[in-house]
Amino acid sequence: MSQQVQGVIAPGKNEPVRIETIVIPDPGPGEAVVKIQACGVCHTDLHYKQGGINDEFPFLLGHEASGVVESVGEGVTDVEPGDFVILNWRAVCGQCRACLRGRPWYCFDTHNAKQKMTLLDGTELSPALGIGAFAEKTLVAAGQCTKVDPEVSPAVAGLLGCGVMAGIGAAINTGQVGRGDSVAVIGCGGVGDAAIAGARLAGAAKIIAVDIDDRKLETAKTMGATHTVNSRSTDPVEAIRSLTGGNGADVVIEAVGRPETYKQAFYARDLAGTVVLVGVPTPEMQLELPLIDVFGRGGSLKSSWYGDCLPSRDFPMLVDLHQQGRIDLGAFVTETIGLGDVEQAFARMHDGDVLRSVVVL
Ligand code: APR
Numbered sequence: 001m002s003q004q005v006q007g008v009i010a011p012g013k014n015e016p017v018r019i020e021t022i023v024i025p026d027p028g029p030g031e032a033v034v035k036i037q038a039c040g041v042c043h044t045d046l047h048y049k050q051g052g053i054n055d056e057f058p059f060l061l062g063h064e065a066s067g068v069v070e071s072v073g074e075g076v077t078d079v080e081p082g083d084f085v086i087l088n089w090r091a092v093c094g095q096c097r098a099c100l101r102g103r104p105w106y107c108f109d110t111h112n113a114k115q116k117m118t119l120l121d122g123t124e125l126s127p128a129l130g131i132g133a134f135a136e137k138t139l140v141a142a143g144q145c146t147k148v149d150p151e152v153s154p155a156v157a158g159l160l161g162c163g164v165m166a167g168i169g170a171a172i173n174t175g176q177v178g179r180g181d182s183v184a185v186i187g188c189g190g191v192g193d194a195a196i197a198g199a200r201l202a203g204a205a206k207i208i209a210v211d212i213d214d215r216k217l218e219t220a221k222t223m224g225a226t227h228t229v230n231s232r233s234t235d236p237v238e239a240i241r242s243l244t245g246g247n248g249a250d251v252v253i254e255a256v257g258r259p260e261t262y263k264q265a266f267y268a269r270d271l272a273g274t275v276v277l278v279g280v281p282t283p284e285m286q287l288e289l290p291l292i293d294v295f296g297r298g299g300s301l302k303s304s305w306y307g308d309c310l311p312s313r314d315f316p317m318l319v320d321l322h323q324q325g326r327i328d329l330g331a332f333v334t335e336t337i338g339l340g341d342v343e344q345a346f347a348r349m350h351d352g353d354v355l356r357s358v359v360v361l
């Protein structure tokens with residue numbers, strides 16, 4: 001028995017999103033149907049709508065979500081109906097070389113739901129990042145569900161499913177920020193601010209926020225930045241060096257995804273420091289560096305995939321820390337909206353007015 005719910009689809013390249021009736025099959029082996037409670041609006045949803053990810057329209061948008069498991073298919077033992085869960089992008093295989101070496105974020109043998117959700121006329125939907133949660137319910141692999149404390153606000157929990165985890169994870173997992181470290185974060189949108197919050201959580205002594213927009217720098221201070229640099233008016237590399245005794249930061253996190261900011265991150269680190277690249281560039285972007293500088297600077301250059309997170313380890317931990325008041329994930333929720341407001345939320349995101357709009361059901 002399938003069921004019908006309302007969901008937000010992107011019908012075709014650059015066409016406005018709209019609410020449609022979605023047909024959800026009963027969960028098959030290893031699958032779960034989740035009743036969505038909240039789902040954040042992320043840049044990646046906009047990229048899907050613009051055709052920037054692939055052209056497998058129509059998409060069922062939404063992927064930063066939390067909800068309650070409604071039903072599970074055969075063989076599912078980790079979650080059961082009634083569990084409050086955060087959804088993650090991919091159920092990893094657990095057996096490939098990446099998984100066995102403890103880096104499942106590099107697993108490419110992923111097992112998302114096999115059955116398809118469809119429109120009423122049978123058209124198959126492509127769920128954004130294998131989730132599709134701007135909907136009353138969605139079908140996922142049970143391995144995409146991580147149980148967390150049900151007392152947490154669903155809007156806050158959902159954000160851990162993508163951008164906020166990517167930022168916090170860039171600091172604590174990829175960057176391994178430690179107590180007393182100096183950290184610089186270039187680009188203070190949702191991801192950069194989450195990196196700042198992660199650095200504070202990890203005990204960084206100095207957190208230098210860099211952006212070209214003073215409004216963003218003000219918000220960055222509330223997330224834990226101890227110093228701010230507007231890189232339109234001040235050379236950020238010079239500023240970061242001078243704020244760190246001439247050395248550069250122990251960890252520099254790039255959260256923009258542009259050649260000039262990659263270059264700033266490269267030069268702003270301490271000789272033994274770490275650069276964490278979490279901003280996603282486009283395929284044509286190039287970076288030219290003198291080899292002597294590549295050779296001459298030690299430390300490391302790392303990219304961060306999904307905050308190098310282990311959902312089953314990191315989601316419950318961050319929810320618990322939030323519940324204890326040790327990190328304020330509520331600060332990332334700028335507004336809560338309905339399913340019908342996603343198109344306007346894209347516009348506000350584009351104007352830089354919000355950290356996160358969150359659809360609450
Ligand atoms: N120098 C410094 N900051 C910049 C620059 C620049 N040259 N250009 C843009 N910014 C700032 C913007 O002002 C904004 O505050 O970078 C921030 C980007 O934030 P958002 O657009 O909100 O993006 P966000 O969701 O934080 O994602 C940032 O991380 O995961 C990736 O795909 C994501 O590449 C994107 C990046």
Ligand code: ZN
Pocket residue numbers: 042043044045063064162163
């Ligand atoms: Zn996202």
Ligand code: ZN
Pocket residue numbers: 092093094095096097098099100104107108109
């Ligand atoms: Zn694997």
